[in-house]
Amino acid sequence: MDRNDFRERLNWNACVECGDCLVRCRYMSFTREEAKAEMGKVNRGEPSRALDGCMSCYACNAFCEKNAHPYERIHYAWNDRYEREGLPARASYLMPSRQPNFREDMSFTDEERELHRRWAADDPPARTVLYPGCNLLALPLLVPKAVMNVLPVWGRWDLCCGEMYFRMGILSKVREIAGRLTRFYRGKKIDEMVFVCPAGYNMFTNVLPQQFEARFSFRTTSFADWFMRKVAEGAFSPKRLSGDLVIQDSCHARVLGRDFMESQRRLLAELGLTVRETPRNREDGLCCGMAAGCNSYSAFDLLRHGMRNIRSLDRAEGGEIVQYCTGCYLTSGTMRLVNPFGKRLTHLLEWVGRALGEKRPRMLYRRAFSVLKGIALHALPKYFSRKRFRL
Ligand code: SF4
Ligand code: SF4
Incomplete structure (x- = not known):
């Protein structure tokens, strides 16, 4: 992979x-002078504390006023590490292309399997479709039936979409996925792809086309914008709800920007819900913990950062927690199993379903338990293994 390609495309020379970026990082503590020095080392391709301590939360891209993409510069250096050293054995269980992996170990109900089967058609069922992504495939009953009808x-x-590889800096896999998706969607009759998952939305809208030469002919829309548009057109008449919710923003939402984050809040407010903030929120909010495994592939880091996040949501004003990223929801679900004494976790789609008069079974804890069990059985025993592998 030619580093100069990225230098040009990602405006690296603007730094x-x-x-x-590093002064505002919530996961490392740098003085201004240290932050300047560490970014200098990153820019020169030298070893840096920033490369070791970064947990891939993506927020520094939102902090940089020069749009110089510090995030990619840090974690693309991880790509060099991967090319040199491969991955530790404990990372294998997190890789969708390896077996066993945590996605394949999930057991689904008959109703969920039927949804997977219906959603997997080769050709699109309409000109506007909802892209489920891996996270919604893991929790398919989150999609309200009334939404699926439209x-x-x-x-x-x-x-x-390759998001996990992107976040780990395994760029050859991301490039491979960009090519595969370009070939799959070429000539398919769709005008608009709608995304609940901010990760999928950002990958299809920005990362894959801008950095990995993917080409898609459809436009991309976030679910919140699509739903509010449909309400305005009269396709849905949601009833007013009541509730007092503390909101979690996702890592990708921070780089998608204020409009994206505000549209999630507007949708909840239009349903009649009161949205509360954590003391650190929006660009400065905490990661759910999922990204914490991306640098050291450590389940302990994931647990540490995931618990820090859920504690901050539990301490904030608001009766329940609402998350619009299904990855955050699943990750926080595993944290809630470890610490069950806190606020109830909810997903934005559950509130939409409720406003449309539906109540579907909650599969969160069942799925979260299967993720935890899989990690305990397949990743932890390899924790101290010296074996390495390449994808
Ligand atoms: S904030 Fe932007 S310009 Fe400043 S050091 Fe970070 S990447 Fe460079
Ligand atoms: S990605 Fe997050 S953890 Fe890493 S340097 Fe940027 S702000 Fe800090």
Whole structure:
């Protein structure tokens, strides 16, 4: 992979080594002078504390006023590490292309399997479709039936957007996925792809086309914008709900920007719900913990950062927690199993379903338990293994 390709595309030369990105990082503690020095090392391709301590939360891209993409510069250096050293054995269980992996170990009900089967058609069921992504495939009953009637879901596991590889800096896999998705969607009759998952939305809208030469002919829309548009057109008449919810923003939402984050809040407010904030929120909010495994592939890091996040949500004002990223929801579900004494976790789609008069079975804890069990059985025993592998 040619580093100069990215230098040009991602505006790396615009970096003035001001240090803003690392000074605002919530996971490492740098003085201004240290932050400047560490970014200088990152820019020169030298070893840096930033490369070791970064947990891939993506927020520094939102902090950089020069749009110089510090996030990619840090974690693309991880790609060099991967090319040199491969991955530790404990990372294998997290990789969708390895077996066993945590996705294949999930057991689904008959109703969920039937949804997977219906969603996996080769050709699109409508010109506007909902892309499920891996996270919604893991929790398919989150999609309200009334939504599916207007917005058919179309997608399957092998059309994964590659977000996990991107976050780990395994760029050859991301490039491979960009090519596969370009070939799959070429000539398919769709005008618009709607995304609940901010990760899938950002990958299809920005990362894959801008960095990995994917080409898609459809436009991309976030679910919140699509749903509010349909309400305005009269396709849905949601009833007013009441509730007092503390909101979690996702890592991708921070780089998608304020409009994206505000549209999630507007949708909840339009349903009659009161949205509360954590003391650190939006760009400065905490990661759910999922990204914490991306640097050291450590389940302990994931647990540590995931618990820190859920504690901050539990301490904030608001009766329940609402998350719009299904990955955050699943990750926080595993944290709630470890610490069950806190606020109830809810997903934005559950509130939409409720406003449309539906109540579907909650599969969160069952799925979260299978993720925890899989990690305990397949990743932890390899924790101290010296074996390495390449994808
Ligand atoms: S990446 Fe941006 S915020 Fe970070 S040092 Fe460079 S210019 Fe400053
Ligand atoms: S990605 Fe997050 S953890 Fe890593 S340097 Fe940027 S702000 Fe810090």
